[in-house]
Amino acid sequence: MIRAEALHKRFAVAAKGLFGRRRPPPLVAVADVGFTATNGLITGLLGPNGAGKTTTLRMVAGLVLPDGGRIDVDGIDVTRDPQAALRCMGVLGDGRGLYPRLSARENIVYYARLHGLDRDTAQARAETLAETLDMKPLLERRTEGFSQGERMKTALARALVHDPANILLDEPTNGLDVLSTRALREALRHLCSPAGGSKCIVLSSHVMQEVERLCDHVIVIAGGRTVAEGTVAQLCEQSGESDLEEAFVTLAFGTQQGARA
Incomplete structure (x- = not known):
């Protein structure tokens, strides 16, 4: 099981231009993200590019230290003992x-x-x-x-x-053709089944179709924050929309943006 609470991460921005200019404010990549991913389920982090999904996964994997919040992997505090936590995880990053x-x-x-x-x-x-x-x-x-x-x-x-009991995947279907995507989907379903060890799987994606077909629980992230979570059906119910794409736009960007889209 993976539990993340109130994660926050900002990065310093290099100053450019003439001497004497004020240093730009830090970039807030993650402002307030939290979720719980349980064994035997596939949890999806759904959000637009730049929403903070990759930074969140890197913090969970112990590759980036959070500025605030807490991450537990099978009861291990990732910030205190990242090596022990990493032994419980398999990580597939955005670069192979x-x-x-x-x-x-x-x-x-x-x-x-x-x-x-x-x-x-x-x-x-x-x-x-x-x-x-x-x-x-x-x-x-x-x-x-x-x-x-x-x-x-x-x-x-x-x-x-x-x-590992826990698997993290960052945009795993990027660049894959239809057959490769189907093969990955089948492999992940097997891994989270009892026959595959009931793994806890967390993946990030901005592809609605993949999230809808694959994920048991969805965390919607926008602007570095968790803005909604639930099953696909629950997200549609929360937003008052009939499909995931419309629900995502409404939940992530607000009713007015959803109407324009």
């Missing part, structure tokens, strides 16, 4: 970060070894994940030249190699 001269298997096994798995266990995990993600033909190929879908599968396998 594969080593191009290594094969898919070598990428996966290398990360398994970093997580403390012995060589035989690492190899066994690579085989199991290749079966789960339908990527066995890719295992012995160098990742250099992989398609977006092939890179995504390899990066996801690498993130899952230590069998």
Whole structure:
């Protein structure tokens, strides 16, 4: 389970221009975001570009320290013990970060070894994940030249190699074709099912269709704040709209903006 409360993060903005000019105010990336993601469910962070979704996930992963708020992952305070929390998480960032001269298997096994798995266990995990993600033909190929879908599968396998209870994915369908998107959707559904370990999955997206088809619980983020949450049906009910896109516009930008859209 992942619980985030009243997260806040701002970044300093580099001063540009002539000497003596006033330093610009800091950029507030996240002003007040909170959510609870439970085991066996897929929780979606839905918001426009620049809403604070990526910064929020980076704070949850312990990669960026929040200026305020609290994050617990399976009872571990992320700000106090980020390494212990990270051992409970698999993170698929917006950049896949594969080593191009290594094969898919070598990428996966290398990360398994970093997580403390012995060589035989690492190899066994690579085989199991290749079966789960339908990527066995890719295992012995160098990742250099992989398609977006092939890179995504390899990066996801690498993130899952230590069998984490919690999975974070930042815009996982970016650049994927229809078949790759469907394959990812099926893999995530399996992982949050009892057969897949009832994982706690949190993903960010601005694609309404993916959120509607995939997520059990949706957190709407706008302007760095949580503005609404619930199932797709609940969000539609809260906004008085009949579909998720209209509900999102109304909840994120207000009734007047929704009417203009």
